[in-house]
Amino acid sequence: MTDPLTTGATIGILGGGQLGRMLSVAASRLGFRTCIFEPGADCPASHVANRHIQAPYEDERALRDFAASVDVITYEFENIPTSALDILEALKPVHPDRIALRVSQDRMVEKAFLNDLGLQTAPFAAVDDPADLARAMSEIGLPAILKTRRFGYDGKGQARIINPEDTDQALMDMAGAPAILEGFVDFTHEVSVIGARNTAGDVSCFDPGENVHEGGILRTTTIPARLSAAQRTDAVLLAGKILNKLDYVGVMGVELFVTTDGLIVNEIAPRVHNSGHWTQQGCSVDQFEQHIRAVAGWPLGDGSRHTDVVMENLIGDDMDRVPDLARDPAVSLHLYGKAEVKEGRKMGHANRVITKP
Amino acid sequence: MTDPLTTGATIGILGGGQLGRMLSVAASRLGFRTCIFEPGADCPASHVANRHIQAPYEDERALRDFAASVDVITYEFENIPTSALDILEALKPVHPDRIALRVSQDRMVEKAFLNDLGLQTAPFAAVDDPADLARAMSEIGLPAILKTRRFGYDGKGQARIINPEDTDQALMDMAGAPAILEGFVDFTHEVSVIGARNTAGDVSCFDPGENVHEGGILRTTTIPARLSAAQRTDAVLLAGKILNKLDYVGVMGVELFVTTDGLIVNEIAPRVHNSGHWTQQGCSVDQFEQHIRAVAGWPLGDGSRHTDVVMENLIGDDMDRVPDLARDPAVSLHLYGKAEVKEGRKMGHANRVITKP
Numbered sequence: 001m002t003d004p005l006t007t008g009a010t011i012g013i014l015g016g017g018q019l020g021r022m023l024s025v026a027a028s029r030l031g032f033r034t035c036i037f038e039p040g041a042d043c044p045a046s047h048v049a050n051r052h053i054q055a056p057y058e059d060e061r062a063l064r065d066f067a068a069s070v071d072v073i074t075y076e077f078e079n080i081p082t083s084a085l086d087i088l089e090a091l092k093p094v095h096p097d098r099i100a101l102r103v104s105q106d107r108m109v110e111k112a113f114l115n116d117l118g119l120q121t122a123p124f125a126a127v128d129d130p131a132d133l134a135r136a137m138s139e140i141g142l143p144a145i146l147k148t149r150r151f152g153y154d155g156k157g158q159a160r161i162i163n164p165e166d167t168d169q170a171l172m173d174m175a176g177a178p179a180i181l182e183g184f185v186d187f188t189h190e191v192s193v194i195g196a197r198n199t200a201g202d203v204s205c206f207d208p209g210e211n212v213h214e215g216g217i218l219r220t221t222t223i224p225a226r227l228s229a230a231q232r233t234d235a236v237l238l239a240g241k242i243l244n245k246l247d248y249v250g251v252m253g254v255e256l257f258v259t260t261d262g263l264i265v266n267e268i269a270p271r272v273h274n275s276g277h278w279t280q281q282g283c284s285v286d287q288f289e290q291h292i293r294a295v296a297g298w299p300l301g302d303g304s305r306h307t308d309v310v311m312e313n314l315i316g317d318d319m320d321r322v323p324d325l326a327r328d329p330a331v332s333l334h335l336y337g338k339a340e341v342k343e344g345r346k347m348g349h350a351n352r353v354i355t356k357p
Numbered sequence: 358m359t360d361p362l363t364t365g366a367t368i369g370i371l372g373g374g375q376l377g378r379m380l381s382v383a384a385s386r387l388g389f390r391t392c393i394f395e396p397g398a399d400c401p402a403s404h405v406a407n408r409h410i411q412a413p414y415e416d417e418r419a420l421r422d423f424a425a426s427v428d429v430i431t432y433e434f435e436n437i438p439t440s441a442l443d444i445l446e447a448l449k450p451v452h453p454d455r456i457a458l459r460v461s462q463d464r465m466v467e468k469a470f471l472n473d474l475g476l477q478t479a480p481f482a483a484v485d486d487p488a489d490l491a492r493a494m495s496e497i498g499l500p501a502i503l504k505t506r507r508f509g510y511d512g513k514g515q516a517r518i519i520n521p522e523d524t525d526q527a528l529m530d531m532a533g534a535p536a537i538l539e540g541f542v543d544f545t546h547e548v549s550v551i552g553a554r555n556t557a558g559d560v561s562c563f564d565p566g567e568n569v570h571e572g573g574i575l576r577t578t579t580i581p582a583r584l585s586a587a588q589r590t591d592a593v594l595l596a597g598k599i600l601n602k603l604d605y606v607g608v609m610g611v612e613l614f615v616t617t618d619g620l621i622v623n624e625i626a627p628r629v630h631n632s633g634h635w636t637q638q639g640c641s642v643d644q645f646e647q648h649i650r651a652v653a654g655w656p657l658g659d660g661s662r663h664t665d666v667v668m669e670n671l672i673g674d675d676m677d678r679v680p681d682l683a684r685d686p687a688v689s690l691h692l693y694g695k696a697e698v699k700e701g702r703k704m705g706h707a708n709r710v711i712t713k714p
Binding site: 004006007008021024025028029030031032033034046047048049050281284285293298299301302304306307319322323326327329330332333334335336337338339347348353 | 381387404407650655658676686690710
């Protein structure tokens, strides 16, 4: 276990989107400075950081400069090139570490890891060519979903196969990338657990939230999720199992399908997670501060929920609703300062506090 | 009434201390950028701002650059030189405006303004020389307190006069600055009201908090304050009266002495106030966001208190307690990122949420 970082230490964050932005604000509350590494100019995180190093992830000199100017390194997205990680982890601690990244960057490795832990996933098979796909379909059955093994997010890199005629288009959608065929899971709803583990090995999980997606993008998270007490316990236990097995440090998002046969792990994300934004209004320590505490070697905060919340993403033109939302006494707004509104772009979110009757 | 600012607009903040820091974070939540004007290097607000213009308040070119790069100007302290204000307000809206500054910068003007409004203050008289002081003492009586009319904060620029022999030392303490003699007020405790008013003229006040000072510096604010329902109403009404009379835009701190003869106004501060830090944990919209909403032409947020809180300032060596405070599940920490711990220096604060039995 490392010594906890103290006021004035610098947290390095790879990626400068809204997650990096809210991590940076959380770091400031604990007296830390932040340095953002992000290829894009004028990124949301840079607005609230001490420094923004604008360089591609292939720029070794910039990566060394970044490592030299920070005390610990973390990230807001899991698709960090291995070459960048090789350079950085030789110079400064990186949390979560490369084992967590290796597992979560590849859907095949991820599912095999989860099955090895005794956790249920959708049935799956690797697909590198048409012959693989034919074999996988006969094994798993249809409908199924073909996904790239890496770099998928918000429904990108996915193709549904309802009938055998869909296979050619689905393979084309993969554009030659290694893929995985996943069987459809007959689930009633999706929930996620935001778990945290620190350098001392303490584990703490926020209450599970219930997610609704639209067009592959998270639309709302509602707390509490519809779960029985047994399911709730299951969800937290399996998240703890994953965190401990990986000797994980930081916050992780674990997406779960709720089925009549129990909880099925959809995917894990080695970072703060969109479905954990409700914690900003629901808990005294939110997921962003929890993550900073973990990577800084601090004790975890108390993530108890004091209020029910519905988190709603503001996507694209939803920004037109901001004036009305600003007038709603139950709503806390979190806007990301993105200059341009685009269709499907996450512009902010609104946490609606639910007062019990 | 001006059009509300939208995502991407820039809030200019004069002063880069902890108040500017927390204003900057609140501005980011609403999608705004911030530019800090502050003579000191590496100031707390600069860690979470888009830009820091480091220049003295006498630097006209820097002031013009500042005004050109922002959409609205506000400040974290009331002692802004008039010359700087002359330049800035010709270029961009400044909230709160110079009338609020003129009233609150000078204890004589402030008290006369309050009395004209029908509000009670301590008895007072101007003191420019020994003859004034003798006259004032015979009028007001002893004990009394001699204060510089301007630039006093945290108990600085004040001298108590208990016996007539204290007068020479008290006058020396003023160092020739224009002063005011104030009679002692026989109060049971001090409370403060944090009020807000926006460009549409809407007024909203947070619940009054009860303040305890040590050595002239605020030590704790406890919510709710010990006040009867009538006193609570009085406190809010008089704050509203002040805000409306000044046609004020922004958040104001109003310090009140509680006496058996009613509430006596101690002083007003035309800015977010240390005694309002509890709102970060007690309300869904805190004083910093409320101030940004007001100066940005937004509707005010709902400042209802959902939780009781004790705010404690972390001053100087109190920082040694941070590891213990970080482990306390009832405490939310707010550290200011100041590099050097000094005696009497405000390094952060801890908001302790009080759970009712």
